[in-house]
């Protein structure tokens with residue numbers, strides 16, 4: 072697995088230059104649009120419709136949702152939305168599905184690369200997070216390309232005392248003001264209608280969120296490794312380690328033998344599914360959800376060596392992937408004895424993201440030009456989606472990889488086009504997953520990307536390199552909105568692999584730094600303790616949030632995809648029949664490269680075994696640095 076875009080590092084100085092140009096461009100756009108405003112305003116009634124709503128509001132902050140509809144008779148090739156916040160306290164901190172800038176109370180939103188074209192009647196759906204205090208009135212003067220729109224505004228929900236969901240283990244945010252106490256009136260209370268219990272769907276039904284109301288499968292083999300390691304460690308740490316075994320982890324189908332047996336594989340796919348059925352029978356009344364990782368594309372892990380696989384494009388790999396890997400998986404998953412299980416699949420981690428940023432690697436370039444990754448993913452989706460109790464989640468890398476808009480927008484495009492090319496189109500996926508086997512925190516609790524420190528936004532710090540997203544929660548929210556704008560149903564749900572993104576332990580900051588120097592502030596405030604976001608192999612992180620369903624709106628679950636304690640890769644050649652190589656990014660003495668991690672040390676733990684093999688030293692650290700702790 073490799074997790075970094077080499078392109079972004081090279082482009083940094085250019086990015087700064089482009090930013091200057093973008094500012095001048097934005098000023099020109101404003102001048103031009105104010106001219107257009109005067110000349111085109113007469114067409115207002117038939118040009119645009121803007122619906123503004125506030126789906127979520129808490130003390131001090133809110134999320135705004137904007138639906139822009141082209142109500143004119145002609146196609147727009149690009150659009151600029153303007154509006155004015157009625158209160159000076161309303162300041163956008165982050166936007167998605169549009170480029171948000173704010174000057175005083177005036178907000179300007181321009182299209183991103185993939186949603187500029189809007190045909191008559193079509194819509195696009197940008198959104199943002201912003202601050203407020205006192206009151207949070209809706210703007211009323213929406214205009215698109217200088218033409219006033221017939222807006223409609225939906226009511227703002229009443230603020231609830233402490234709405235932001237704290238990351239487990241982080242301090243609970245203190246409300247900035249006390250919510251007003253409602254004045255009692257003499258109106259008799261409205262009778263509360265009886266609560267209708269949510270019916271449990273019949274077993275095997277395709278539900279919206281497979282993780283909701285289900286017990287996660289405990290992989291007996293991983294749990295046995297955890298318990299053996301805990302017994303060896305002993306003492307308090309050993310006791311903590313033992314309790315980790317009670318958590319559900321994914322089963323990686325990382326070679327054909329993992330499906331059909333042989334090559335020393337003791338528990339095949341059927342073996343895991345049988346064990347899952349046993350676990351369901353032991354707890355009747357609650358279904359079991361088992362998560363499988365589909366991970367054997369030809370030219371796998373094309374920009375790294377640690378998790379290279381057994382199939383290659385040059386050696387008929389795509390055809391073999393279909394007939395020897397996906398077909399047997401689909402045949403097994405279709406068996407009626409497994410029809411009451413909920414089977415969630417994580418489809419090919421890193422594959423499509425590698426086609427966005429890593430085409431300078433020959434194996435990625437071949438995966439791209441041959442179409443093998445796209446066709447392999449489409450084949451897998453067609454087979455898996457056809458089975459009603461199977462759920463599919465596509466990998467979207469993580470914020471430190473596709474978070475720059477120059478990667479984000481092409482990533483959304485490629486994934487969207489790949490999924491639209493399947494038989495069921497956008498309906499063939501249930502959602503998307505980020506942070507698979509990586510270490511990016513779900514939230515950075517002490518800062519936001521656009522917060523200003525010493526006159527510059529946090530995201531411009533060396534550690535973030537102008538990335539739009541400093542954590543997975545904000546990145547996933549933006550991705551989900553972008554996919555919905557691109558045509559996916561709003562039922563799609565996000566997953567985050569939280570198995571190693573906790574970053575607890577003695578070096579975790581307890582609050583924001585007081586420094587006014589941007590880099591000092593960021594380095595003293597971030598809980599992600601890596602020196603560079605490109606470091607991905609056997610890091611000194613900690614176990615993160617426990618697997619849980621519905622952790623936040625739009626999120627199906629936090630899941631543990633990378634089983635804690637399994638290696639990311641070896642730094643020295645170790646002979647094996649899995650195709651895995653020695654990866655310099657797993658060597659603690661290697662200084663990386665400018666492309667991979669800015670030439671920093673890799674921070675990998677030494678003496679690691681092959682990817683996927685048990686690594687006790689890593690497990691010890693992950694438990695010591697767990698947040699929440701065990």
Ligand code: BGC
Pocket residue numbers: 072323325377378508633634637638639682683684
């Ligand atoms: C490896 C797989 C392994 C998985 C989970 C990947 O990096 O390539 O073989 O099953 O991690 O540990």
